[in-house]
Amino acid sequence: MTEQQATEIQVTGENEYSVLVGRGVIDRVPEVLGDRVAKVLIVHTPTVGKIASDLRDALQGRYDQVLLAEVPDAESAKRVEVAAFCWQILGQSDFTRTDAVIGLGGGAVTDLAGFVAATWLRGVKLVQIPTSVLGMVDASVGGKTGINTTEGKNLVGSFYAPAGVICDLDLLDSLPRNEVLAGFAEIAKCGFIAEPEILELLEADVDRATDPATPEFQRLVELAIGVKARVVSEDFREGGLREILNYGHTLGHAIEHAERYQWRHGVAISIGMMYAAELGRMAGALSDEAVDRHRRILSSLTLPLHYPAGRWQGLLATMQRDKKARAGMLRFIVLDDIGKPRVLAGVDDSMLQFAYQEIAS
Numbered sequence: 001m002t003e004q005q006a007t008e009i010q011v012t013g014e015n016e017y018s019v020l021v022g023r024g025v026i027d028r029v030p031e032v033l034g035d036r037v038a039k040v041l042i043v044h045t046p047t048v049g050k051i052a053s054d055l056r057d058a059l060q061g062r063y064d065q066v067l068l069a070e071v072p073d074a075e076s077a078k079r080v081e082v083a084a085f086c087w088q089i090l091g092q093s094d095f096t097r098t099d100a101v102i103g104l105g106g107g108a109v110t111d112l113a114g115f116v117a118a119t120w121l122r123g124v125k126l127v128q129i130p131t132s133v134l135g136m137v138d139a140s141v142g143g144k145t146g147i148n149t150t151e152g153k154n155l156v157g158s159f160y161a162p163a164g165v166i167c168d169l170d171l172l173d174s175l176p177r178n179e180v181l182a183g184f185a186e187i188a189k190c191g192f193i194a195e196p197e198i199l200e201l202l203e204a205d206v207d208r209a210t211d212p213a214t215p216e217f218q219r220l221v222e223l224a225i226g227v228k229a230r231v232v233s234e235d236f237r238e239g240g241l242r243e244i245l246n247y248g249h250t251l252g253h254a255i256e257h258a259e260r261y262q263w264r265h266g267v268a269i270s271i272g273m274m275y276a277a278e279l280g281r282m283a284g285a286l287s288d289e290a291v292d293r294h295r296r297i298l299s300s301l302t303l304p305l306h307y308p309a310g311r312w313q314g315l316l317a318t319m320q321r322d323k324k325a326r327a328g329m330l331r332f333i334v335l336d337d338i339g340k341p342r343v344l345a346g347v348d349d350s351m352l353q354f355a356y357q358e359i360a361s
């Protein structure tokens with residue numbers, strides 16, 4: 001499709017780049033890659049194989065070599081063996097520091113491709129082309145790249161900024177509805193921590209809000225990217241402010257680990273946000289009404305709010321390995337009100353468990 005009305009959201013600070021949002025913007029890949037690139041590796045999953053081969057066909061002729069690396073789907077891509085497979089292709093094709101990697105797929109692929117680009121020759125150019133809602137509003141923006149290990153989620157990775165991010169809404173045409181809704185967990189997160197307009201749009205008409213064909217949908221994608229861009233522009237390496245983007249993730253990551261990465265990230269984060277809301281109410285200042293608002297909005301997105309009662313001890317042990325933990329002390333992001341996040345650290349295990357009882361099924 002020809003490009004129409006692209007919005008450009010700037011990320012500034014240590015690294016400056018644009019996030020393009022619109023229809024047909026995939027045509028702007030050469031502009032984002034720049035003139036010096038000779039070889040390009042497109043890392044993608046089978047689910048977006050047609051988009052990947054169309055992109056390769058469009059780029060061939062402009063560059064010396066355009067290669068495809070098809071990697072396993074979803075979290076199975078975020079493994080060191082898969083990164084090694086990509087490094088092998090780069091090595092065997094003599095990729096140099098002036099060549100580039102494109103991440104094309106959901107957040108799992110953009111995390112992997114980012115990690116591969118960050119580590120190959122200590123860093124080659126990276127362009128992210130997210131194809132899921134979650135990838136567009138969160139994973140591809142901000143430069144957190146990484147893979148999982150047996151012990152936990154995203155335990156190996158780097159901060160590595162892309163040269164640009166291209167969010168072509170046309171690419172969402174093939175995204176299953178449940179994946180669209182899982183991506184909305186991160187959009188709602190941005191609403192809870194920083195952007196009340198997101199919550200208002202979801203409350204006004206959730207069907208229009210989550211329909212990729214509507215202007216409300218595009219507005220929500222742009223609002224969420226705007227929140228992320230503002231936060232990472234100020235604190236790229238997560239020295240402080242950036243931790244707010246981890247709202248719901250302390251428990252959410254532990255649930256993903258407990259489910260052996262078979263659950264969608266957004267689905268686990270939904271339960272994690274419900275838990276963080278309960279914790280904010282019990283150990284902080286969040287009102288009952290704000291907790292109810294979490295419940296209403298997340299359930300309107302058909303996202304889960306509960307997790308089995310008997311799983312607490314296992315989740316607690318996994319949370320000790322969370323990157324936010326300091327000297328064995330767990331840290332959570334909680335809200336004092338909608339749009340007022342802060343770190344909560346050093347809470348008693350009994351309080352943590354008490355809050356868990358509120359979400360236990």
Ligand SMILES: NC(=O)c1ccc[n+]([C@@H]2O[C@H](COP(=O)([O-])OP(=O)(O)OC[C@H]3O[C@@H](n4cnc5c(N)ncnc54)[C@H](O)[C@@H]3O)[C@@H](O)[C@H]2O)c1
Pocket residue numbers: 045047048073074075078105106107108109111131132133134135138139140141142143144145154171172173174175176179182183186264265266
């Ligand atoms: N780096 C970050 O800042 C950051 C932020 C948020 C999430 N993440 C990571 O992102 C991952 C979650 O991302 P996700 O929800 O996109 O999951 P995902 O990458 O697993 O994609 C979800 C599913 O949708 C499929 N898919 C993607 N685009 C498609 C399309 N256009 N058509 C058909 N199918 C398509 C994928 O193949 C997969 O099966 C997690 O690993 C999470 O840790 C990273």
Ligand SMILES: O=C(O)C(=O)C[C@@H](O)[C@H](O)[C@H](O)COP(=O)(O)O
Pocket residue numbers: 138142144153154186238242243245246249323
């Ligand atoms: O960009 C960030 O910072 C985030 O925390 C965004 C999260 O949505 C994302 O899931 C991120 O990958 C989690 O980071 P981690 O450092 O807790 O692994």
Ligand SMILES: [Zn+2]
Pocket residue numbers: 138186249265269
């Ligand atoms: Zn997340």
